[in-house]
Amino acid sequence: MKLLRLYDILAQELENVREVFAAELLDDDAVMADLVEHLGKFRGKMLRPMLVLLTGKAGGRILRDHYILAAVAEMVHMASLVHDDVLDEAEIRRRGSTINVLHGNEAAVMLGDWLISRAFHLCASLESQTATRLMAATAATVCRGELLQLYYRGFFELSEETYFKIIDRKTAAMIASCCYLGAWAAGAEDTTCRALEAYGRQTGMAFQIMDDLLDLTGQIHTAGKSLRRDLAQGKTTLPLIHYFRQATHQQIQAIKVALPSADDGIFDDIVEQLRSAGSLDYARRRAEMFIQTAHEYLDVPMEEDIRLLLIDLADAIVSE
């Protein structure tokens, strides 16, 4: 993602977000301070804070509430990353006991819970309950998405419709809420808030499709995370759905048989098959379509340079 220009433009405001974030997680207990330091490795691209800030500018101007909302969104997101590190039984058996680098599953669970609690504590410092209520509802929706995905784990006949429902809940909903709240906190009119929410939803859909694509095609050193995890975990993402739709019965069976005990070599073969079948291109095209629709939702009154930044951000998601 080419977000460098945006980081530059939002540098001071993102710094304010980080300050609010750090202040909320400050803990005088040595054990806690140590754990908070470990959280550094979960620091992300700050996509959600950037969207709160940009939609804040689109809806009016940045106020202290925006820094709070942006920090809350990042905290809830970080909690989900920490909880994503909690491994299931199968994975532990497969990968050995050294993988959870923190202090085991239980610490990861509690640390994530602590982050969620601090996030809502921070959110409740706002004057109105509106943001807390929307943030909490959206955090619940994210969990519903993750649970739906777990339910369909290992189910390779997943329909595109169900896949879109999953990623809408687990990713697009929160990005949409960030955009809504950014505009809302700036005092924007409801039509503007709703339009930006829709922009966020489309952008979020594209973001998750690209993230799933990266899991298949990315290079470890650039992605900065373990790859082929979706395949290993039996998560059927868009390229696989496309592939299965047009593959022969024999090809489908071959993948189904290979996956449960697949190693890197087999993963490479599968990705090559997906590439040849045009399934990787298909997923990318679908992401680009969502971004195209996202652009259209920006047709509400806002300063032109902010509109261009929102377009830039959306475009960056589908850029190489």
Added chain:
Amino acid sequence: MKLLRLYDILAQELENVREVFAAELLDDDAVMADLVEHLGKFRGKMLRPMLVLLTGKAGGRILRDHYILAAVAEMVHMASLVHDDVLDEAEIRRRGSTINVLHGNEAAVMLGDWLISRAFHLCASLESQTATRLMAATAATVCRGELLQLYYRGFFELSEETYFKIIDRKTAAMIASCCYLGAWAAGAEDTTCRALEAYGRQTGMAFQIMDDLLDLTGQIHTAGKSLRRDLAQGKTTLPLIHYFRQATHQQIQAIKVALPSADDGIFDDIVEQLRSAGSLDYARRRAEMFIQTAHEYLDVPMEEDIRLLLIDLADAIVSE
């Protein structure tokens, strides 16, 4: 615990709490509805809702906000029970893969997160942010307690002071907040709210000591949960702290060597040693002292029959 009379007296009001609780967790998605049904097994003693209700009566009268606060407290508590079911690597290796009856660790994590999010969503339906802010801060404190306990896992030289710090955070803090909020929502004066908060804290300390004692001495069929889990997990609770304080070096070494690979027979032996050394009695006496102090905090203006119910509830915690 002899809470039967209290269940009778609060029957209608507890039913109202359950209704608010169930309405918040209603989900039209079949996958979610199925998971919510599974939550039934985590249904507890409703101690926290009872305290919200009783302190509400002590502080004035029960309003709709009390049902909401009581449901929120129970939801946060249930989330912690669900997350308590997430096993660590060692436990999974020891107990095999069948123990997590739901759908694996990851589903347990997400379901707990969903509960926490729904809890804060419900709490944010109150007019003021005060309760959300206190509930979120307290939920964070609970996590700090759990993390401190994890940090000291396997550390048998735990001081009584640190043990009390752990149970204050992981249990007493939330029970104290329930009592505070019950009185607060009824419009009680700050001194009354603070006194009932202190009553809750002392009661909570006693409750956790007794719960830890039950883990050692309880019978599976009456406790309704797996026992000796603290010993198996290397959690040093009050009887062990007392025992280690007066045992010979040889006795201490014997337990340290036996514990990591202990089976039921060895656990029985250890419990017998604790009993002979008076360590079980010691823990019980400490719990009774906390209850004694809890009584003293009830010396604020309230209806006499409510005061007696609060005394009853505290006494029930240390009753056989």
